[in-house]
Amino acid sequence: MHTKTLKQLSVLLHEKKISAEELAKLYLARIQQSDLNAFLHVDQELTLQQARAADQRLAHNDSTPLTGVPIAHKDIFVTRGWRATAGSKMLENYTSPFDATVVEHFNNAGMVNLGKLNCDEFAMGSSNENSYFGAVKNPWDKTAIPGGSSGGSAAAVAARLTPAATATDTGGSIRQPASLCGVTGIKPTYGSVSRFGMIAFASSLDQAGPIAQTAEDCALLLNAMTGFDPRDSTSLERPKEDFSRDLEKDLKGLRIGIPREYFSSGLAPDVEQAVRAALAEYEKLGATLVDISLPKTELSIPVYYVIAPAEASSNLSRFDGVRYGHRAADYKDLADMYKKSRAEGFGEEVKRRILVGAYVLSHGYYDAYYLQAQKIRRLIAEDFQNALSGPNRQCDVIMGPVSPTVAWDLGAKANDPVANYLADIYTLSTSLAGLPGMSIPCGFGQGEKNARRPVGLQIIGNYYDEAKLLNVAHQFQRVTDWHQRTPG
Known part of the structure; x- marks a missing residue:
C-alpha cells in the first residue's frame, strides 16, 4: 500500500477499499521505524483525529x-498543534496559534497531516546538514545527503513515509x-x-510547492495549494x-531548449549521461531539441548570494528573544539579551548569511552590491524571456540537469560553504527569474557508490506554464519507470 501514488490512494479511499484512519496508521508505523531523521514532530493522536474526520467526509460524499x-x-510552514521550528534552536519549542x-x-481539502519534516535551518542550505536537529539521511544511500533545504520532504517521499510533502524553493530547495x-x-x-x-528567508524568492512520486500527483497537489491570498502581498x-x-497531451512538435551553459565542464559525466538519455527519450516522444544560450547563468550564484542574504538579514531581525523564540538565560541589558539570544539561537550558516546580508545593505555598499545584483537579476530573467517568449522564441520548455553531481557524502562539504x-548553479537562475521549474527522476549515477544515487532532469517553463511542465513530465513518466523505483 505504501508504494502507491497519491492518485492511486485517492481512488482506493473513494472506493472504500481502505479507510483514511487505516492509511494514516500504516504511514505512522513506517515513520516510527525509520532512521532517516526526516520527521521532526509527529503527533499520532492529532493525525488520527484528522483521519477520522476525513473518513466522515468520505462517508457523506463531501470529499x-x-x-x-x-x-x-x-517545518517552515506554521501549523496549529504541531511545532514549527524552521530547523532552528531559535524556534525549538515554538507552536503557532494559526496554520x-x-x-x-x-486541511480544507481533507488531507491528513502526518507531521513536520526536517529542513536546513530557516531553509538555508543545500544538504540538510544545517538543521539544528541533525542531518537527514538519503534513503537511497544513508551515507549521502538528501539535498536541501527541503531534504526531509524529499527523503520522506522517496522512502515512502508519506505519499506527498510540502516544500519550499528559494534557490532550488x-x-x-x-x-x-x-x-x-x-x-x-x-x-x-x-x-x-x-517562515520567511528571502521574500522575493521564497515559493512553496509539492514533492510527490509523480507529475500527476504534483498536479493534484498544486490544484489545492495555489490561489490568491490577500494576506500575502506578493x-x-x-x-x-x-x-x-x-497531462494526456502528446508531445509531437514540442521544442526543448538545451542551454549550452548547463552542459559545461562543471557537470559530472554520469549526471550528463543520465540527462542526455532522458532527452533522447523525449525525441522518441516527438519532441525536438534546440540548442540555446542563457549567457548570464554563471552570474546567478553571486547575484543570489547577495540578494537572498540581504533579505534574510531583514527577515530574521524579528528573532530577538523578546516576543517569541529562544531567549538567553543570562544578560545584562536589552542589547546584551539581543546579542546572546541570537548568538545562541542561530546556527553557523544562518549567522554567516545574516552578516553578509547586513554588509551588502550597509551604507556605502548598498549601491555597489544590492542594487547591482538586482540589475543583473533582471538580465538573467531577460535571458529566459529571449528563449521562451516573443516573436523569436526558440523553445517551449528548457531542460537540463538539476544538480552538477549526484548526492555527495554527509560531511563532505560541511566546512566549505562555497562548495x-x-x-x-542550475537552479538559482530560475528562482531569480520567478519562473516555474521542476525535477523528475531520470536515472542514477555511475560507479560503485554513485550507482545507488539518483539523478534528476530539470524542466523549466515560462510564467504560469505549470500545466505544460506537468504534461511534459507526465508523458516521460508514462514511458519510463525511474519514478517507480524505491530505495532497497
Missing part, C-alpha cells in the same frame, strides 16, 4: 480528490532534493502559492486552474 490522503509539511495558508488549503532523492517536485511561478505562514490574483488538464553554494 475532494485529496480527502483522506496523508501529507507531511516542511499557514498552504496547510489550511490542504524543491528541485535539488527531489533530484538527489529520485522523486518529483515542482516550484510554481513566484506568487502562485501564498507565503502567509511560511500573491497573484489569477483565476483557479486545473493543473492536470493537459555547497556551487551545487545550486
Whole structure:
C-alpha cells in the first residue's frame, strides 16, 4: 500500500477499499521505524483525529480528490498543534496559534497531516546538514545527503513515509532534493502559492510547492495549494486552474531548449549521461531539441548570494528573544539579551548569511552590491524571456540537469560553504527569474557508490506554464519507470 501514488490512494479511499484512519496508521508505523531523521514532530493522536474526520467526509460524499490522503509539511510552514521550528534552536519549542495558508488549503481539502519534516535551518542550505536537529539521511544511500533545504520532504517521499510533502524553493530547495532523492517536485511561478505562514528567508524568492512520486500527483497537489491570498502581498490574483488538464497531451512538435551553459565542464559525466538519455527519450516522444544560450547563468550564484542574504538579514531581525523564540538565560541589558539570544539561537550558516546580508545593505555598499545584483537579476530573467517568449522564441520548455553531481557524502562539504553554494548553479537562475521549474527522476549515477544515487532532469517553463511542465513530465513518466523505483 505504501508504494502507491497519491492518485492511486485517492481512488482506493473513494472506493472504500481502505479507510483514511487505516492509511494514516500504516504511514505512522513506517515513520516510527525509520532512521532517516526526516520527521521532526509527529503527533499520532492529532493525525488520527484528522483521519477520522476525513473518513466522515468520505462517508457523506463531501470529499475532494485529496480527502483522506496523508501529507507531511516542511517545518517552515506554521501549523496549529504541531511545532514549527524552521530547523532552528531559535524556534525549538515554538507552536503557532494559526496554520499557514498552504496547510489550511490542504486541511480544507481533507488531507491528513502526518507531521513536520526536517529542513536546513530557516531553509538555508543545500544538504540538510544545517538543521539544528541533525542531518537527514538519503534513503537511497544513508551515507549521502538528501539535498536541501527541503531534504526531509524529499527523503520522506522517496522512502515512502508519506505519499506527498510540502516544500519550499528559494534557490532550488524543491528541485535539488527531489533530484538527489529520485522523486518529483515542482516550484510554481513566484506568487502562485501564498507565503502567509511560511517562515520567511528571502521574500522575493521564497515559493512553496509539492514533492510527490509523480507529475500527476504534483498536479493534484498544486490544484489545492495555489490561489490568491490577500494576506500575502506578493500573491497573484489569477483565476483557479486545473493543473492536470493537459497531462494526456502528446508531445509531437514540442521544442526543448538545451542551454549550452548547463552542459559545461562543471557537470559530472554520469549526471550528463543520465540527462542526455532522458532527452533522447523525449525525441522518441516527438519532441525536438534546440540548442540555446542563457549567457548570464554563471552570474546567478553571486547575484543570489547577495540578494537572498540581504533579505534574510531583514527577515530574521524579528528573532530577538523578546516576543517569541529562544531567549538567553543570562544578560545584562536589552542589547546584551539581543546579542546572546541570537548568538545562541542561530546556527553557523544562518549567522554567516545574516552578516553578509547586513554588509551588502550597509551604507556605502548598498549601491555597489544590492542594487547591482538586482540589475543583473533582471538580465538573467531577460535571458529566459529571449528563449521562451516573443516573436523569436526558440523553445517551449528548457531542460537540463538539476544538480552538477549526484548526492555527495554527509560531511563532505560541511566546512566549505562555497562548495555547497556551487551545487545550486542550475537552479538559482530560475528562482531569480520567478519562473516555474521542476525535477523528475531520470536515472542514477555511475560507479560503485554513485550507482545507488539518483539523478534528476530539470524542466523549466515560462510564467504560469505549470500545466505544460506537468504534461511534459507526465508523458516521460508514462514511458519510463525511474519514478517507480524505491530505495532497497
